[in-house]
Amino acid sequence: MNGFAGKILNVDLTSGRILKENLDSDKVETYIGGKGYAARLLWDRTPARVDPLGPDNLVIFATGPLTGTLCPSTRMCVVTKSPLTGTCNDSYVGGHFGNELKFAGYDYLVVRGKSEKPAYLWIDDDNVEVRNARWLWGKDTFETEEKLREKHEDRTIRVACIGPAGEKLVRYACVNVDLYRQAARGGTGTVMGSKHLKAVAVRGTGTVETKDPERFEQLAAEAYKAIETNEGLYTMKRWGTGRSVIFSSDQSLYPTRNYQSETFECAENLSGESMERKIWVKRKACFNCPIHCGHLAVVKSAEYAGTVVEGIEYETTALLGADCGVDDLAAVTNANMLCDKLGLDTLSTGGSIAFAMECYEKGILTDEETDGLELRFGNHKAMNQMIVKIANREGLGNLMAEGVRIASEKIGKDSQRFAMHVKGLELPGWAIRGAPSMGLAYATADRGGCHQRAWPISYELGSKTPDGKTSERYNPQGKALGTKYDQDLGASLYSLIACDFSTGAIGTQRYIDLLNAATGWTYDMDKFMEAGERIWNLIRAFNVREGITRKDDTLPPRIFEDPLPAGIAKGRVVPRKDFERMLKEYYELRGWDANTGAPKYETLKNLNLEDIANQLTRP
């Protein structure tokens, strides 16, 4: 076999029909698998301008050729058209669900249609059933997972489910896996909710076989060793992503009070070091991962005693902490638990509440509209109450559940100026004015304001650019290349599916060797990068088909207009002309039309995407 389980599992919830389809590995080869092939499935199997919350949209649970193999640190992703951004949305999640799905014999689970009654999917190797989930509807994610384990009398089954937020179609609801891990961004859970699909439970007893097992085993052992001996990962193992908090704040990269500032004076309280001292009790890892970046956190005393959650991740400290002006670690831990439990994306939730707080402080939202909640920055009680309101769509929560783009359009009164989103996706925890090329990365990321597609901050802080040059931090010149390179490489790695944190230690070349040993393909560095570029352009073509144009590739006005009040980048904005210059350079590099932002015909043709180009330009 070849690294794949060999099957696509199609489930139509409208008719209840289940179809197992053989995976054609020749077709997959051009897109590697994972993100790439899932995006192709989304293009092929949805009509243009599909309603994200309608029955024709798909939810694709995708694994890659390395998922579930001996290769350490692999993940899965959930791909769908996002109700928040209207773009192709791929959200990644670790835990043990992806490998279990593959052990059950499926590389992809493609769900379409809409069930009349609440349903859940039970996958027990070959046996696949759509079952009634009325008894689970309304339950939170923790309880849903527990109940399903009880129901199937097996503690080792794996569950991906949504919480009340997904059922109520909060636009940024997440898919929850293994209690504390989420495919969170872009409303993956919302789409599941719109299909009345409460959960997917899976038990897989198979294995994943590779083409050249001996070589693969040897390469996987080397990869393992590389992670264990990597010095840079020491801090990741010890403090998880929380290691970046103080660094980020020092470098003016830590969004604070709805991006009013990018340096948080109390960042130390939210750092990994602080979590280690105060709340962590045990390390946690995903399937076959020696990095164990996760930590089980328990708040043992005072107001939030009894809070148990895995985390807190850097991004959550940024959005539910600094961005809301909150420096109380226990409060942020509790907020994190509430989001996981109710099935919300912590980033978009934090961004939305921060936006509401600024509206309240500016008098745009009144006490009447907030139901008496004093939504001031730093008021952690109000923040925690607001999370519950959003998940249940109560009062102001109903408006904020739409995300900051729609909320700011409805509120008006110039609030769009500080609605911190790109294409509707709330900006994550790496701020822009301290590292301008991050702005380009956000503006051009395929799913809107996302930090995982490219992280050009590293080039601005001293790493050599892909062409071997050094880059000046605040100079817009030559910034497009780093972003494009990161995006292409990332698209390929996300098709394997590799984890962000292992890629540095394992290295691209070793990943390519692993891929070849697993599949019997003949990838090399050039072909691998080209595949990434192909995937990136395919998704861009999808987004263009769904209505994304050049005018969507922009940043919130605050980034262009409001100088930073403090920190190392004090006084800085990203001048609009600098941004336009970066974007122009980027389009040229990409071979995209400077006026429409669509990939040119030749660009797609050169990437073996002629059929896509023909469909895209068809009148």
Place this chain on the structure above:
Amino acid sequence: MSRIRVFPYFPGLDIATVCYQCEKPKCVEACPVNAIKRDEKTQAISVNEGVCTACGSCTQACPAKAIFIHPTKNVAIKCDFCGGDPECVKHCPEQAVEFRLTPFDARLPPEQLAKDLAALILEAKK
């Protein structure tokens, strides 16, 4: 397939469970065809696959759920010390699994182990 398994018992606490190699093994007592015996060389309780009928009596008897029916081969399988040099011990990056030959009769069910551990770690949780 792997004979050491990770059980998510208490929410958030996943615990690797493997055969305790009991002094008076319940699986041996339960087996109607005497397919399970202590291996002379490794001292591991081992299944004679040629004799095993996959009736499942041992899986019901084992307090640790450490013996189970192989999904395709249709025999009971359990930890056999990999012939005396366990692979899991070699692989664990945190040295959390060790291999010692000591007489040991801790036949606590893993649910109980997990609960005790949870109580220890999560003392403040009501």
